[in-house]
Amino acid sequence: MIDLRSDTVTKPTPGILKAMAEAEVGDDVFSEDPTANAFEKRMAEMFGMEAGLFVPSGTMSNQLCLNVLTRPGDEVIIDETGHVFNYESGAAAHLSSIQLYPLKGVRGKLTPELIKTAIRPRNDWDPHTRVIAIENSTNKGGGAVYTREELLEISNLAVKHGFYLHLDGARIWNAMAAAGIEPEFFGGVADTLSICFSKGLGAPVGSMMLAGADEIRRARRMRKMWGGGMRQIGLLAAAAEYAVDHHQKLLEDDHRRAKKFAQAVAKHPAFNVDLESVETNIVLFDVNEGTAEETLQKFSEAGIGLVPFGPKTIRATFHFQVNDDDLDEVMKGLDNF
């Protein structure tokens, strides 16, 4: 199958496995894993943050960030398509006793004007607006990317009101490639940053929370409490570091393939796609007749894996284990409609 269901489906390459096999390790619960320690330091420096914490998943990273930024009864402003709102099993309510205020942004992106509509007055009976959470690039929003100016505007708004800015950067690597923004910029605008190595970069496991040293100290304790204290994680950190060093440069090819695929879809009478919306490795397109599920079945029979993203909407996600030949096959698969 040519698997475009997600960029999380990649299998470890021989290079990743070799890096894992050669990693120097220690017990990370004792902070003694040299590979993990060095990688956390390197990522923190790279993104202009004080410290980092390697965690098993983007979900844990997002939830740790929200946990250290909030107190029970606080509220987090977020786009209604946000991963934290849709796909984290209601964790913010359960783990941190906070609530989310979802807003209808554009393709998963918030604007200062929109955020202002959700800021609560300071009464005893109001939840306390505490955090603005944004996603870059967006997932359910279709791979949209914030510009430098948009990020600065939101950050300035957060500073003005004394709110924190959390950035879910599960696909920050795609966002950086598309917008040409250097990593250290993000440390200047966000209070907490979650980055993933297991999406387009192709590591088998791993995300990292990046924040101030005090936030990371507190998150380290919560990670242990939530069962995420791990032992010889140098194996995983080495895989993630290999992915950063060797696969980051492949993302632009994923973006090129996504655009080419979208152009073919746009020409096809059975489908509808907004070409302008394709900024990174994700393509959202609609079926004109029937349901997404029926169409997915036909794609599946042609050996192409995609996922539904609404009754009539389908998502295709490109990654480095779908090459140009695979893309040709996928384009041929469109002939089935």
Ligand SMILES: Cc1ncc(COP(=O)(O)O)c(C=O)c1O
């Ligand atoms: C935007 C975004 N944030 C967070 C996550 C969570 O990552 P994980 O699956 O590692 O928990 C994902 C997963 O796809 C995502 O797309």
